[in-house]
Amino acid sequence: MYEFQYHRPASIDEAKKILADNDEAIILAGGMTMLPTMKLRLARPSDLVDLSAIDSLRGIRKDGKTIEIGAMTPHADVAGSSVVQSEIPALADLAGMIGDAQVRNRGTIGGSLSNSDPAADYPAAVLGLNAVIKTDTREIAADDFFKDLFETALGPNEIIQAVRFPKPKRAAYAKFPNPASRYAVVGVMIAETTDGIRAAVTGAGPCAFRATEIEAALAKDFSATALDGLTFDAGDLNDDLHASPEYRAHLVIVMAKRAVAAASV
Amino acid sequence: MTENGIGAAVRRKEDHRFITGQGQYTDDINRPNQLYAHIIRSPLPHARIRGIELKAALDMPGVVAVLTGKDMVDDGIGGLPCGWGVNNKDGSPMTEPGHPPLAADTVRYVGDQVAVVLADKRSIARDAAELVDIDYEELPAAASLSAASAEAAPAVWEEAPDNVCFDWEIGDAAATDEAFASAAHVSSIDIVNSRLIPNAIEPRVAIGEYDSGRDEYTLYTTSQNPHVIRMLMGAFVLSIPEHKLRIIAPDVGGGFGSKICHYAEEAIVTWASKRVNRPVKWTADRSESFMSDAHGRDHISHAELALSKDGDFLGLRVRTKANLGAYLSTFGPAVPTYLYATLLAGTYKTPAIYCEVKGMFTHSVPVDSYRGAGRPEACYLLERLVDRAARETGIDPLEIRRRNFIPRDGFPYQTPVLLEYDSGDYHACLDKCLELADYKGFEKRRAESAERGKLRGVGLSTYIEACGIAPSNVAGALGARAGLYESGTIRVNPTGSVTVLTGSHSHGQGHETTFAQLVTEALGVDFDNVDVVHGDTGKIPFGMGTYGSRSLAVGGMALMAALEKIKTKSRKIAAHLLEASEDDVEFVDGQLRVAGTDRTVSFGDVALAAYVPHNYPLDVLEPGLDETAFYDPKNWTFPAGCHICEVEIDPDTGVVEIDRFTAADDFGRIINPMIVEGQVHGGLTQGIGQALYEQCVYDDSGQLLTGSYMDYCMPKADNLPNFEVTTNTTLCTHNVLGVKGCGEAGTIGSTPAVINAVVDALSELGVNDVPIPATPERVWDAIRTAAHNRAVSA
């Protein structure tokens, strides 16, 4: 690592001030992405602004028909929350599939979404469940949030405060993990929401996206067999050591079917 | 069997310190006033170094020196030596280019050492390294076997324009051709044995320390064989005589062969410590381990098996290309030749075998021993080929093996490829494994899987391996540039406790326990009163170290010989104390007794008499009870066995799950069954790793793509079933305990068993091969391609 200054502000305002005063300051949440990046000397922040002392950023609240999760809530809390398990079990399941126990105890939902790793799981949840991302300045709809590889709608120094998930009628997430890293090679969240069927795919493209052809097929018939014979276009999908675009395209359908089957029970 | 003697599942002595975090690994050692070294490595696979600008780095506060290959040349430093020379078919020696510890003018792989920064802190050394400006002239590179053997491929070495280091052969070509001419059926297979990165949990570390007052050097290093490092580094690289150079390899966190080699960093820190007259410490980070620890395997082969109409093996013909990397590592040339092709007979009585191997230079990390070293490559090729022959001839895979096994009464058995097997019972291992695996119940389980939409397959391998390269004079004739004996000392202390000094080295194997059991059994000394010391050239008389599953079969036998000397001397002392004839004194349960009487003296009293010789035959016997023996084995040992794997495949995703894995191994006599079982579990895991998960990949430009655990897939606990393991013993005939060795067998037999199972599961779909590692995509692709082919031909 290069040398840096470490800050642990007690409020959002204080955090914003440090970020504003230092050009090369970066937010630190669980550090599960940030710290390895720094160790490999791929990032050189002048200052790290650790959000862990800001209590209001952590916790899970039920508010009518929505669940609000603070940005600094670790994956393990979401996976283990009885509220999430009873209201949106698909979300608790997804959080429980992230990484390993250590990662789930450190990594946060805010960090995961800001980072928008193409292979991260939460983006599929946010997009599939039509969540709203609350930052210190505005609310961003899931459909407007993920822009490209590691690129989101967040402005410079904009801080995610919480994510609001409306309770779906039914939903399930199916993940094909990368055997090496256990990130998603392909993950599909299928949800029947008050606004219709949503199918969100992570791992397959540069960032999470909705699979409209799957949504259309399921809108007619919410069953795994409705996807029989459907092929997914491999054209723009990721190509790396772990999976070719063709294989990813195939997995999108297989995982979608599994999610539909799981959501139907 | 005594409570803690031979055959007892004694808990490991060393685990107390390991489990309580009190192990002393090399990185735990810090020397007063030490500097930290950061090695600057080439980011390019092939380039000429036009210039190196050091000033900015040297100006950084805390930086003490930046040394380059030119400084090494100026100091007359030699190259890292290769420990095994292989000859070409025409008898000429292999091409053996130099291997400077710091590249002076050309870099030849990503990770090649270029310069070293020495600073007061590790972070300063790293920061300063970024200020060293190296002007590279990039050259074309070829990191893979196929790239390096292509026409007009870039040459790694001028002296080997076609990148061929050696073109070697073994066996009788004419007799093999004749066998093929008379064959009723020939099966053939193309095999890629994937490249692996060993990934010991402890990264390599080296600390060099120079004592200017005594003109002595100490090197602390993560090594499997400190005396070998002293010999190689002292004599060939730094010109330091043995009595001025001490090598300490303390607790070592796994080696798997990768810590046999003499590495550049060892020489660099030792040399640098004298230049700056301060201790110099280097600790690899994980990224460095990926790009600088010697890699393993990496073969491409074509093999053919000639069969009679009844399925008798008549001849085997193999052509292999082996990747040696950019430089010849310590035992690099031996692995794909004498440790590989000599095992191609397997457990079978194939009368004619011929194998040719081209060792190739490529712009990649040097390749050397990795658990099994050559034998997994041989076993994988042969057991895949035998399975294919069974399928093609319609003979049951069990039947074709049984038919061709060397029979129980066929030992000693001279293979057509150099080795003479001393003992074994391959039928018994196979039968025992089938029983334990409930092989008979397979079809029922297959049907159950099918009901769930899964494809189940079963595969087996009946492997052989060779441990403890021997004897030294034969190994020497084959090109070994060192002896392959071992030394052992039994030091009985005055009050009767025992200190064992061994030239073997434990880096996970549990020598401190196993060797103590030998002493307890022989002398009746309490297990807790025996301590085993290893890993320090300043304490141990000599040693060749631990690799090739040789510790017990060679190192243990040196201890047995030393124990015999102790017993002989003890009987003499006891005879004096008991006023009896030496011939009448016998050793029973830690007592020395005049045979047929109740007159005894305890071993403790004998030891005391030896060191306080008041009542002692000083006129005919030296005082003291401390004996050393060197043991040179008469032959290799030949563990063998049967592995059976059952997999379940998800045809939708291609994911292979190992549902059952059973091993029945013949390791000769077993000293500690718990330790043996642990060795088998670890070995199986690594073999399964190669079968399904692990693979080192370079891209076409020569960059290492699998440089971290995000991309290099290690097998994880949840990938593995509960292993069922058992043993079936035939004794080795040429060592006093009848032991064979168990360290590598798991790795050797398991890979083909897994892939034979995968192919079995997919065979009904028309698949007859899946490459290793059989990743989900590859399995899916094999299924898809077979379906396509069926559709086309329908």
Ligand SMILES: Cc1cc2nc3c(=O)[nH]c(=O)nc-3n(C[C@H](O)[C@H](O)[C@H](O)COP(=O)(O)OP(=O)(O)OC[C@H]3O[C@@H](n4cnc5c(N)ncnc54)[C@H](O)[C@@H]3O)c2cc1C
């Ligand atoms: C071994 C391993 C395995 C993993 N496996 C998975 C997996 O299977 N699935 C998966 O989805 N993820 C996985 N992850 C990622 C992990 O779950 C974390 O979600 C991720 O690393 C980022 O979260 P973090 O809290 O650690 O963020 P950090 O690393 O601290 O920060 C990441 C980025 O987000 C920014 N940031 C953080 N919080 C905020 C905020 N509130 N507002 C604005 N910007 C912010 C930071 O500035 C930084 O740029 C894995 C990580 C590791 C190390």
